[in-house]
Amino acid sequence: MDNVVELNNVTKQFKDFSVKDLNLQVKRGFVHGFIGANGAGKSTTIKMMMNLLKPDAGEVKVFDLDYKKYEKTIKERIGFVYDGNVFYEGLNLKDIKRIVAPAYKHWDNALFSHYTSQFELPMNKSIKNFSKGMQMKASLAVALSHHAELIIMDEPTAGLDPIFRRELLGLLQELMIDGNRTIFFSTHITTDLDRIADYIAFIHKGKLIFDKSVHDVAENYAIVKGRTDLLDQDTEQAFFHIHRAATGFEGLTDDVRNAERTFGGEVVIERASLEDIMYYVKGGLQHV
Amino acid sequence: MQIIISNSSKEPIYEQITNQIKSSILTGELQEGSPIPSMRKLAKDLQISVITTKRAYEELEKAGFIYSIVGKGSFVAEQNLEVIKEKKLKVVEEQLNEVIMNSREIGLSLDELQQLLKILYEE
Numbered sequence: 001m002d003n004v005v006e007l008n009n010v011t012k013q014f015k016d017f018s019v020k021d022l023n024l025q026v027k028r029g030f031v032h033g034f035i036g037a038n039g040a041g042k043s044t045t046i047k048m049m050m051n052l053l054k055p056d057a058g059e060v061k062v063f064d065l066d067y068k069k070y071e072k073t074i075k076e077r078i079g080f081v082y083d084g085n086v087f088y089e090g091l092n093l094k095d096i097k098r099i100v101a102p103a104y105k106h107w108d109n110a111l112f113s114h115y116t117s118q119f120e121l122p123m124n125k126s127i128k129n130f131s132k133g134m135q136m137k138a139s140l141a142v143a144l145s146h147h148a149e150l151i152i153m154d155e156p157t158a159g160l161d162p163i164f165r166r167e168l169l170g171l172l173q174e175l176m177i178d179g180n181r182t183i184f185f186s187t188h189i190t191t192d193l194d195r196i197a198d199y200i201a202f203i204h205k206g207k208l209i210f211d212k213s214v215h216d217v218a219e220n221y222a223i224v225k226g227r228t229d230l231l232d233q234d235t236e237q238a239f240f241h242i243h244r245a246a247t248g249f250e251g252l253t254d255d256v257r258n259a260e261r262t263f264g265g266e267v268v269i270e271r272a273s274l275e276d277i278m279y280y281v282k283g284g285l286q287h288v
Numbered sequence: 289m290q291i292i293i294s295n296s297s298k299e300p301i302y303e304q305i306t307n308q309i310k311s312s313i314l315t316g317e318l319q320e321g322s323p324i325p326s327m328r329k330l331a332k333d334l335q336i337s338v339i340t341t342k343r344a345y346e347e348l349e350k351a352g353f354i355y356s357i358v359g360k361g362s363f364v365a366e367q368n369l370e371v372i373k374e375k376k377l378k379v380v381e382e383q384l385n386e387v388i389m390n391s392r393e394i395g396l397s398l399d400e401l402q403q404l405l406k407i408l409y410e411e
Binding site (some may be wrong): 029030031169170173174176177178179195196197198199213214215218 | 300302326328329331332335336337338339340343
């Protein structure tokens with residue numbers, strides 16, 4: 001299987017925060033979700049993918065090419081959407097088309113008209129009078145109109161209402177019918193991913209916790225609930241953070257079969273949602 | 289092709305898909321050689337991830353229910369022995385269920401029923 005993006009041992013150090021030794025592969029033809037709490041390093045990672053930040057160490061390859069030599073070629077093939085307005089606020093979509101179109105070899109006016117009318121975007125109204133959802137649609141329309149193979153989105157659904165979020169997910173799925181397109185997007189709204197993501201990468205405090213297919217996540221992670229007297233130094237090893245209460249314990253495991261062997265029918269084992277996983281991992285890494 | 293997915297079911301979504309397509313094939317609703325939607329189209333229609341429909345199709349292929357031709361799509365396979373066996377097994381299961389229901393009605397225990405079955409089977 002070929003990767004459209006590869007991060008190999010990527011490290012970026014800031015004063016009070018760092019992304020450490022990150023390895024990530026984004027596979028062609030799939031939707032790759034990127035989750036993590038605010039400040040976990042999602043945007044930093046995406047900026048390195050886009051060459052807006054240079055890593056201190058490690059290697060970033062997009063379409064198997066190196067930014068040092070092929071920046072323009074790479075950028076031609078990426079559609080980038082991020083949270084917030086990319087454009088000068090005083091401009092309208094007509095102006096933006098005039099400015100952006102010449103920058104891309106494969107700009108497609110017909111496609112741009114198609115998306116702007118599908119998204120019901122006014123061409124003559126200045127962007128500053130657009131709602132948050134409309135601004136998002138506008139940057140998406142631009143990103144989709146130069147036949148990008150890779151769509152990278154940083155928090156595209158943040159601040160959008162649930163109806164538009166669903167519409168957006170439907171649209172993304174439509175894009176995926178063409179098997180050559182890849183979508184990588186970060187979000188902390190994990191329900192967006194439950195529906196459409198094929199792979200999930202989870203970053204926590206600058207470290208990648210996992211990068212797996214949704215099946216691997218669903219088949220290995222689980223919430224285990226049971227009586228507190230089942231816990232001892234050995235059995236506790238099976239869990240990330242354990243939540244204890246007078247009524248019993250709840251813990252996250254990444255090896256559900258092991259938990260089944262250890263506790264047998266003594267506990268309730270439930271599927272862990274991405275939100276559960278984020279919550280428990282944030283609670284502390286006990287055995288990692 | 290009608291497929292209904294339950295998000296609250298314990299059964300994984302790919303299994304729900306394989307089971308429903310299998311039963312459409314076994315009941316003859318999907319005929320031998322007829323095309324089924326591409327996995328990407330199906331993912332979009334069901335609003336689920338591509339990797340889920342991909343897994344469902346892989347399982348169906350492995351079990352011989354469908355086959356895929358690159359660039360052409362996926363089709364219902366000629367029914368092989370295993371498929372027929374599964375078909376029959378389903379019928380047997382249904383018949384046994386009836387037997388169990390009848391036995392319960394007259395208070396026949398599992399042991400007694402098993403004995404009866406053993407005698408008849410070895411005859």
